[in-house]
Amino acid sequence: MELLFVTLGGVLLGLLARYSLPRRTTSGVLLVPAIGAAVAAVVWVALTWAGLPWDDPLIWLITFLVTAAAVVLVALRLGANRSRHDEERLRTLAKAGAVPSRARSGSVATTARR
Numbered sequence: 001m002e003l004l005f006v007t008l009g010g011v012l013l014g015l016l017a018r019y020s021l022p023r024r025t026t027s028g029v030l031l032v033p034a035i036g037a038a039v040a041a042v043v044w045v046a047l048t049w050a051g052l053p054w055d056d057p058l059i060w061l062i063t064f065l066v067t068a069a070a071v072v073l074v075a076l077r078l079g080a081n082r083s084r085h086d087e088e089r090l091r092t093l094a095k096a097g098a099v100p101s102r103a104r105s106g107s108v109a110t111t112a113r114r
Helices: 002-020 031-049 057-096 101-105
Strands: none
Touching: 002 031, 002 057, 031 057
16 A cells, blocks of 8 residues: 555655656656656655665655655756757758747747758
């Protein structure tokens, strides 16, 4: 039962990171919360296997601190990498002449569809 609560806590930390950090439009809605759930579950199980009892506050603290650090790092890196990749792709397409000139002056989101 505790694993369910820990996983839900990981989802909540992921949602908090997703909606409070910049560049949230560069990834899917469920990616960061899913990573939070997975990290929380893995850390909890690892600490349980290491011998920490489920009712010890230390296991809860470690699990949620590691999960919070993981989702913040993933959300920041993911957003930065995706933005950089999108800009590189736009430059490549613009150099090849595949992007209309009005889209070159704006952001990637302003590209026209044909």
